[in-house]
Amino acid sequence: MAIDAAIAMNRFGLGARAGTAAPERPARWLLDQLGRHDPRPPAIAALPPRSELIGAIRDLRQDRQQRRSMEEDKPADDAAAAADRDLNNYRTAVRGQYVAAVDARLGVALSSDTDFAERLVHFWANHFAISIDKIVTVGLAGNFEFEAIRPHILGSFADLLKSAIRHPAMLLYLDQAQSIGPNSLLARRIGARSDREIGLNENLAREILELHTLGDRTAFTQEDVTEFAKAMTGLTVAGLGRPQLQRALGTDKSPGDAVFADALHEPGNRMIAGRSYGGGGALALDRILDDLAMHPATARHIATKLARHFVADDPPAPLVARLEAVFLKTGGNLPALYKALVEAPESWRTPVAKFKSPWEWTVSALRALSVTDFPGRAQAAVGLFTQMGQPVWRPGSPKGFGDISADWAGPAALMRRVETAGRFARLAANRVDARQLAPAILPGTLGPLTAEQIARAESPEQGLALLLVSPEFLRR
Template structure:
């Protein structure tokens, strides 16, 4: 595997047949960091957060009362089961949000297929999965695209602390992990509710736990349950206008801005906080910001991020030397992400010829469409359907941990059979304009093996030849 092929396939999203191989692969990758533009022209049609929030204004949302319904696995949407709500009204809301979700998916797929800075695009997908949210929750359905477009994309070339704060305070994350309803037990609003209704309001620790375990320090490292609780108290105050529940929603109806993340001192737990051996005396939002800034540059965070980045780009079990080099870069730069990416590019472990990474469904579908020079799809929902059938529906991981990045989760017998079926469908659409015998050496370059070349040459039809190319061992890995 040549360095040019590594740059296009391991760092990028896949070679395209008429794109010239970079003369200097490292310069080509570094230039993508310099000229990255986070804006997506197609995302301009996305609805405002206020209009999304308006869809929920007339009724309460309760995750416990949602269930997944529908036959289309690519766009299955949660449906409200609360009997007091008009089913027709619910269906209208869900249909509206479904259309907004599909439009956002279109923008993401278009960018991935057509991008000339696909190393940067891969980084967007990596960080979006690292800070995962899920459309399993109805409020997140229409916000998932806005989350990736406004919280992830603009911050991947900044400090990790900037990306962290943008991700965990976006409305989609606050709603997904129930932070929008978290109320300090001793906050002013909690005191009012307790006095009027003799009812105590509770703290929600979901966001605090996932930030420590998944987003920064890593599981079972330097924190304990006390740190989670203290951090959860510091995070109280962050909520979403027009989309929270209960007393918070009623308060925000008078004070909030629909659809936006906001901090309200009235629901913040007062007092100092002790988190991971450090005392925080700041008041209000400044307290949470100070804790986030400290854990963003903690040595445990550096190791966690270095390991995940190396695992995604290099191997399921990444070389310890690569992890150590990335960890050192992270610590020395204070979490400067462009410097971290340049360290990745300069690492010799990244340029080994062996194809150590098995493509996830997303990688495989996008690289297939790029290989076939599909510049535009008549219906990107078809691609979304393909990904759902292979177990990786866009913005719908099974947990806050995001989709798996290791081979065993994507290379099972059933998963490979689905790829066979989908490869045949993709090939049938392109067989009238693409010859696999000509395309294979352009896409696979020197990694094209004799057995694969012979199989393609002996294919019974043009579509079978293309399917064999997309299912070849060389194309399934990067």
């Protein structure tokens, strides 16, 4: 059926492209893409590795500290002005890394023929959300998606979880890198020499329990959060140049490596989500993460989010139950979960229910128009997604961007799409006929009213703009 092809290309993919034949076997077409997923396409492989990015952060921090020490005797106003200059220099340096990463992400999305896999990358990057609102993560945000998420979307959920939370961007964003056990060896040494308070940070522990794994707050307590935070002390980032920390870590670590420093770890046994973990240290943390990854509440949480993202804002209960069962039966095997999702009858029902986010709409619009490049694409893309209300890797909280219609379908947001549709139409109006494009990218879902409005458009440009803001195109 033509409508199944449209669902495959738009609901599961990133949008149909003109001149590309609709798949004859949509479900098989989607699953075959997983076998061709490239975790390091050329645009991404060309970007700096995390060691270089962390090295840049370390060097900028050291320069800033040196200038501060040199200006200690200057008036307060001069010192404040110098601090502002340092911060601006830092922002300028890391912004270039961010812009390049956004451009690579967009370029891969526009050109990919494995766009189901690309959508899964974006889904998981939003599940394990970080934000460039914290300046230390600006240069690392793209690397987080490219190194922590992309290579692990076809493995187990446990491996994906561990990869995400051990990336320096996550450890820095949620302050895990500075969490030190109050009774750890290093805390006792520092406390013996000064009055400086050494404290536990619960941010990452809380978000892992609440957002990344269990989800259901009835499945854990505040005491679980605190105990988990204690179990995680020692997990930090190598190469940031703190002398005492580096001595504790040793000198054989590459910048950006996640490392477990026993000298920072809070000793003792832990009880988390009803299970006891003795001995402490890195091995105990690994067991905790494995158990959280396979907890029944985690299975339900992940099944619900997948069904909500791909099928409906209010996901069908039978679909959620089947996905949950597959998750538990296979040990959190992600390809098995995707297969169950694609083969579920609920995934192919109409009417099309999901409203596209700004990222989804923009990518699908450019793919439909066969636009892979445009003037100043890198800088323009950053500004465009900010203007559209979904700046790349900048959700308002660790919860990530919203995934239901109410998050994106407000009047002001729709007006921004109308304005942007006009700009996109001008890029392609001299080579694309909306009357021919519409049925090709929306097979079986193009309504007669939209087709009539496009046919009556006063110009090719207006016809394309009408297509891009039609109800059929706004949904997937």
